[in-house]
Amino acid sequence: MSKLKLIIRREFIAKVRNKSFIMMTFLSPLLMVGVGFLVFFLMKKNDEKVKKIVYVDNSTLFSKDDFKDTKTVYYEDFTNLGIEETKKKVENGDYYGALIIPKNDSLEVLANSIEFYSKESPSMSIINSLESKIERKLGNEKLNYFGIDLEKINASKIQSEIKMYDFSGEESSKMKNWIKIMVGAIAGYLLMMFVMIYGTSVMRSVIEEKTSRIIEIIVSSVKPFQLMLGKIIGNGSAGLLQFFIWGILLFVISTALTAFFGIDMAEMQTANLSAEQLEAAKQAADPNKMQLIVQEVLGLPILKMFVLFIFYFLGGFMLYSSLFAAIGAAVDNETDTQQFMLPIMLPLILAVYVGFATVTNDPHGPIAVAFSYIPLTSPIVMLMRVPFGVTWVELTISMLLLVVTFLFMVWLAAKIYRVGILMYGKKPTYKDLYKWLKYKG
């Protein structure tokens, strides 16, 4: 067996046999699903509590039709009781709050003089929903005042959905865009998580060899570069295995739980969305729409995306983890890594933020394009852009830049690595690292 293979195998086995690795592999999905369910049940419990809201309408503009009861909120008309009596009753009784609508001839003044009294500070969603009810009603009154027929206004509402095509004749839609954003975001986010978890694991493995002082024995048998490469590949494969197991476990656990408790996963995911988002999600959950989603996903350039995913995933991971390895080599213990971690974490986090902020908005805008060229951010940003269709020219430039930077960074990291692993004691400065680069061999 070649030396590189031996190193990869040892690193992989050492990682996989590690107790905390095994625990994390099997506990994380349970925790993730468990926390998800907990949140879901708590939200449900929270929602199940019925809120009673009373209103005193001195303007006589509103009727019970404007305050329709829902599953969780009931409205009662206390106008006859008067303001003071109502307040007293609400304060002492089992009521959520009281909405006081005064009398005023001006709709504008009225709109800003409505008050809400409650024992505790009310939830924002309740206030929002009350405000929208009031705005709708007063808006209609205003239209009436101008002599505009409400029926006609309602009848004149037209919904338009623009069908989008590119010049290759491929159809796209808002739904499709939404799916593309999701697919890209998941891919980019996965890569960031992977780099953070397993890049630091490469670093820790280097530090371990340094602190246990075995490093000099190893490098008397193999080249430091081989050792570094073996570590990156070994830890990366262990990471891929863990991700793979997580994927399977998450799927199995959620399927099992859904079957046992009859909980709709889609419902669970939407538990903490606002009412409007809920509406959109419900539309999406529509069986016909569901089929559409599957169709749309299948309609994406899956093979191209898969190949590019693999390329950027591996490229990004190798690039970052070689830097992590260099940090591990430069220091003696983990507490000293902080000052060197920041410049590595920064582009990683920047990439995710830029990705979410620009790609979702305008996938082919100048900022999104620029960041999908810059090698430290390109793996994440480009992965987010790929579902929207990126030309081969852009891909080639981005990939070439990544490969060249990767080779340069690995060379740089390997230099720091081979000097650093044999240095003990003093915590190095950036100046020291620069000096090491100039050492021969």
Added chain:
Amino acid sequence: MSNLLEINNIVKNYGDFRALNDVSIHIPKGSVYGLLGPNGAGKTSLIRIINQITMADSGSVYLDGEILSPKHTADIGYLPEERGLYKSMKVGEQALYLAQLKGLSKAEAKKRLTYWFEKFDIMAWWNKKIEELSKGMAQKVQFIVTVMHNPKLLIFDEPFSGFDPINAQLIAKEILQLRDEGATIIFSTHRMESVEEMCDEIALIDKSNKILDGKLNDIKREFRTNTFQVGVHTANPKEVEAKLKESFEVFPADFKLLGNELTMNVKLGKNNSANELLSFLSSRGEVQHFVELIPSANDIFIQAINKNM
């Protein structure tokens, strides 16, 4: 006897610091070669160059007549001063891994390891983790890992640090036996008593330069001062001492004898022979003690370093 290792005009710089300045050392096959020098002299830099952990800026290294290349890592066994093993890996697994990195097949590695583990009577440790062993126990494993692939050249950097005297003795014996079986050994240390015991030849490195090398006995001869420790039974010690001072340089004794003899160190002049001194002494009393003061490795070390200041 031919040389196993020839180091010619090695120069190594770390930035502005010159760690090795034109160092040449020739190590004969089948010898134990002591590489001596104070801390920071450049010993470890030289050893790392031999192990191809770092490269020299200029100069050449030949192993067994061939210019040193990566394939030679299998011919070298190295026990560094800063040493250790994977703490959470099992002893047997770890040794197998390191043996395979040195180019042994798994089966061959297992065979050799079994031989050594049985020899040291530590088969029971095979499935233990290093962190469960004591420091001395781990050092034994470390020694086995260094020698198991039967290298032509063995490099020990402070091999006895961390061993109790009994285990140090055991390891010293093993090292000498390996030499007798044909291995060449580089032995780097600043514990001079072990140099006397082990080394055939030495080189002394100080401040990046080699300041001395050769056979230990030749060097001792070179550093001898023609001084003798003498002890004489005489009725009249004062007179004997006074007479001695007329023809020799006499210093107070720095040794002790069992009786109450007259003791002193006597340095021969250029024209004196040892016999002259002896016959002078025996004519004055009964000579109890007459030994040439041979410089110890320690004396040579200190003298040479001081001279280089």
